[in-house]
Amino acid sequence: MLRYWHAVLLTCALAVLPALCGCGAPPQLGGNKEALAAADALWTAVTAKRTDLVETSAGRLAQLKQAGEISADASAALEAIVAQARAGKWDSARDDLKSFVKGQRGSK
Numbered sequence: 001m002l003r004y005w006h007a008v009l010l011t012c013a014l015a016v017l018p019a020l021c022g023c024g025a026p027p028q029l030g031g032n033k034e035a036l037a038a039a040d041a042l043w044t045a046v047t048a049k050r051t052d053l054v055e056t057s058a059g060r061l062a063q064l065k066q067a068g069e070i071s072a073d074a075s076a077a078l079e080a081i082v083a084q085a086r087a088g089k090w091d092s093a094r095d096d097l098k099s100f101v102k103g104q105r106g107s108k
Contacts, residue, residue, distance in 0.1 A: 026103035027073035035070050039101060042078065046085050046093045054085045 029035040038060045045053030061082070065075040077100055084093035 025105075026100045027071055027077050029070065029074055029104055031105075032064075032069050035064055035074070036104070038064055038070075039078065039097070042081065043094075043097055043101065046081070046090060046097055049090050051086070054082060058082045 029039065038057060041060065042054070042057040045057050058079075061070065061075065061078050064070045065072070070078070078097075081093050081097045081100065084090075084096065
């Protein structure tokens with residue numbers, strides 16, 4: 001019986017581990033050209049450290065989410081990046097956005 005619980009615990013740990021280390025792929029934009037363009041505009045805003053452009057990008061992303069062009073998961077990930085930029089955490093926002101964009105299927 002003890003071996004059974006060890007196997008169960010090991011299986012659970014292996015299932016949760018990728019999420020804890022950030023090994024999972026980011027939410028996908030699904031190749032939607034408008035969503036990809038909005039993410040690109042956010043990249044420009046973040047790398048330029050321009051809060052006005054961040055706000056413009058955030059507004060466009062919100063519109064795309066409302067129109068169903070961006071999934072809730074992808075929207076949440078991008079909103080977290082926007083929040084970092086709004087807080088002046090430009091380097092973190094840039095790094096997270098870079099990981100998000102690189103993790104899109106079909107991107108190189």
